[in-house]
Amino acid sequence: MGLLERIMSIFKAKAHSVAEKFEDPEEMLNYSFEKQHELINKLRRDISQVITSKKRIEMQRAKLLANVTTLEDQARRSLKANREDLARLALERKSVISLQVKELDKQIEGIEKDQVKLEDAERRLNSKIEEFKVKKETMKAKYSAAEAQVRIKENISGISEEMGDVGMILSRVEEKTDKMQAKAEALDEMLDSGILTDYTKTYEPQDTDIEKELKKVSLNSAVDEELAKLKSELS
Numbered sequence: 001m002g003l004l005e006r007i008m009s010i011f012k013a014k015a016h017s018v019a020e021k022f023e024d025p026e027e028m029l030n031y032s033f034e035k036q037h038e039l040i041n042k043l044r045r046d047i048s049q050v051i052t053s054k055k056r057i058e059m060q061r062a063k064l065l066a067n068v069t070t071l072e073d074q075a076r077r078s079l080k081a082n083r084e085d086l087a088r089l090a091l092e093r094k095s096v097i098s099l100q101v102k103e104l105d106k107q108i109e110g111i112e113k114d115q116v117k118l119e120d121a122e123r124r125l126n127s128k129i130e131e132f133k134v135k136k137e138t139m140k141a142k143y144s145a146a147e148a149q150v151r152i153k154e155n156i157s158g159i160s161e162e163m164g165d166v167g168m169i170l171s172r173v174e175e176k177t178d179k180m181q182a183k184a185e186a187l188d189e190m191l192d193s194g195i196l197t198d199y200t201k202t203y204e205p206q207d208t209d210i211e212k213e214l215k216k217v218s219l220n221s222a223v224d225e226e227l228a229k230l231k232s233e234l235s
Helices: 003-019 025-080 084-193 209-234
Strands: none
Touching (some): 025 084
C-alpha cells in the first residue's frame, strides 16, 4: 500500500466514524471536504519540513566539502614545506570528512525519494479533492432536489388525507340528508293518510250536536217564513 493509500484509508476510517454523528448529508459532505483540506495542508507541511531538512543537510555537506578543499590545500603546502606528517594528518582528516560527505549524500538521496513520494501523493490528493469538490456540489444539488420532491409528495399526501377527510364528511352529510329527506317523506305520507294530524294548518272549530240542531231550527224557521209569505201572496 502506497503512502497516499495509507493516508486515505486512515481518513476514510475517521470519516466513516464521524459520518454516523451527522444527519444532514450537506453537513457530512462539507465536513469531509474540510477534512480533506486539512489532510492536504498537513501533507504540504510535511513536504516543507522534508525540504527544509534536505536544505540543512546540503548546507552541512557544503561546509564539509569546503573543509575538504582546505585540507587538500593544507596537505600540498605541508609537502612543499617538507612536513609530510602534517600532510598525512590533513589527508586523514580529509578522509574522515569525505566519509561524512558520503553519508550525507545517502541521507540527501533518501530525503529526495521521500520528497518525491510526498509531492506525488500531494498531487494525487489534490486531484482527488478537486474531483470530490465537483461531486460534492452535484450530490448536494441532488439531495436538495430529492428533499424538495419529498416535501412536495408529503404535502400532496397531506392534502390527499385532508381531502379524504373532507370526502368522508361530505359522505356523512349526504347520508344524513338522505335520511332526513326520507323521514320528511314518511311524515308527509302519515299526514296524508291521517295517521298524524297537522297542527300547523289553520284551526277550524268543528260543529257540535247543539250547533247542528240550532242551525237546523234556524233553517226551518226561514223556510216556514218564506212559505208563509208565498201563501199570503197567492191568497
